[in-house]
Amino acid sequence: MTTNSDRARSFDAVAASYGANRPSYPPALLDAIEELSGRPLAGARVADVGAGTGIATALLDGRGARTTAVEPGDGMAAQLRRVLPHVPVVRGDGNRLPLRTGSLDLITYAQSWHWTDPARSVPEARRVLRPGGALALWWNDSDPRVEWIGDQRRRVLDTFGEGQEDHHVAAYDADARLRAELPAGVDFRTRQVEWSREVPLDVHLANLASHSVFLVADRAVAEDVLERERALLVHAFPGGTVREAYVTSLAVART
Numbered sequence: 001m002t003t004n005s006d007r008a009r010s011f012d013a014v015a016a017s018y019g020a021n022r023p024s025y026p027p028a029l030l031d032a033i034e035e036l037s038g039r040p041l042a043g044a045r046v047a048d049v050g051a052g053t054g055i056a057t058a059l060l061d062g063r064g065a066r067t068t069a070v071e072p073g074d075g076m077a078a079q080l081r082r083v084l085p086h087v088p089v090v091r092g093d094g095n096r097l098p099l100r101t102g103s104l105d106l107i108t109y110a111q112s113w114h115w116t117d118p119a120r121s122v123p124e125a126r127r128v129l130r131p132g133g134a135l136a137l138w139w140n141d142s143d144p145r146v147e148w149i150g151d152q153r154r155r156v157l158d159t160f161g162e163g164q165e166d167h168h169v170a171a172y173d174a175d176a177r178l179r180a181e182l183p184a185g186v187d188f189r190t191r192q193v194e195w196s197r198e199v200p201l202d203v204h205l206a207n208l209a210s211h212s213v214f215l216v217a218d219r220a221v222a223e224d225v226l227e228r229e230r231a232l233l234v235h236a237f238p239g240g241t242v243r244e245a246y247v248t249s250l251a252v253a254r255t
Contacts, residue, residue: 011052012075014210019053019079021206023140025110026195029248030063036189036252037106037134041065044105047128049094050112054080054087060108061087070097094121099128106134113137118183126255134254137181143194143245148236152229159225160213178249188251196245201233204242 042064048057051069060067071077072093092098094116125135144150214222
């Protein structure tokens with residue numbers, strides 16, 4: 001049986017593809033983080049937890065935040081170091097942060113909070129944040145209101161089963177995402193940002209293949225699903241460029 005930990009660590013084997021093909025986040029998300037946290041990112045002491053290949057880390061760093069990446073996976077951490085050699089990387093996860101008490105202005109979890117145990121990760125966040133600091137959680141979800149995305153979601157879940165749904169492939173609506181993921185007893189303010197990107201078909205398929213339901217599935221089954229999607233999308237996007245639509249759900253809690 002595949003465990004949550006197995007799925008979380010499955011990304012290490014595809015770190016380079018993950019970094020190259022996963023979507024980033026829109027500038028409006030960073031603006032909302034600053035608004036809801038009550039301070040600019042420039043100069044802020046930030047830990048990006050579950051940083052992966054550094055997709056969010058790079059954006060925080062680009063805004064002038066003094067960012068430390070926290071990542072448990074060997075492959076993901078190595079890829080992050082390659083693309084952001086000037087950013088400190090420490091090994092660990094949100095359940096036991098390798099960070100000093102009261103040392104941070106902001107802790108961020110981009111696509112990674114759902115891999116933690118909130119009974120441990122919430123107290124850890126409170127421990128390392130200074131008074132007035134903030135915890136920011138966010139997720140990109142494919143927007144199922146777009147017909148082809150909703151259809152793809154249903155096909156993927158029909159193959160892998162509802163019980164094995166991926167947090168991203170499942171494309172929860174944004175309100176359901178927040179209800180399902182936010183820990184009780186924490187006063188979050190929320191914001192949703194809609195955005196899109198246009199990518200070659202191969203990038204879209206590589207993005208899809210980098211999700212955990214594909215990584216832990218039987219290889220032949222996963223390859224069959226990807227070939228089926230290619231055939232369908234060639235007809236839907238004859239020019240070879242896929243327009244992916246996303247809703248980024250953000251929740252920020254201040255200490």
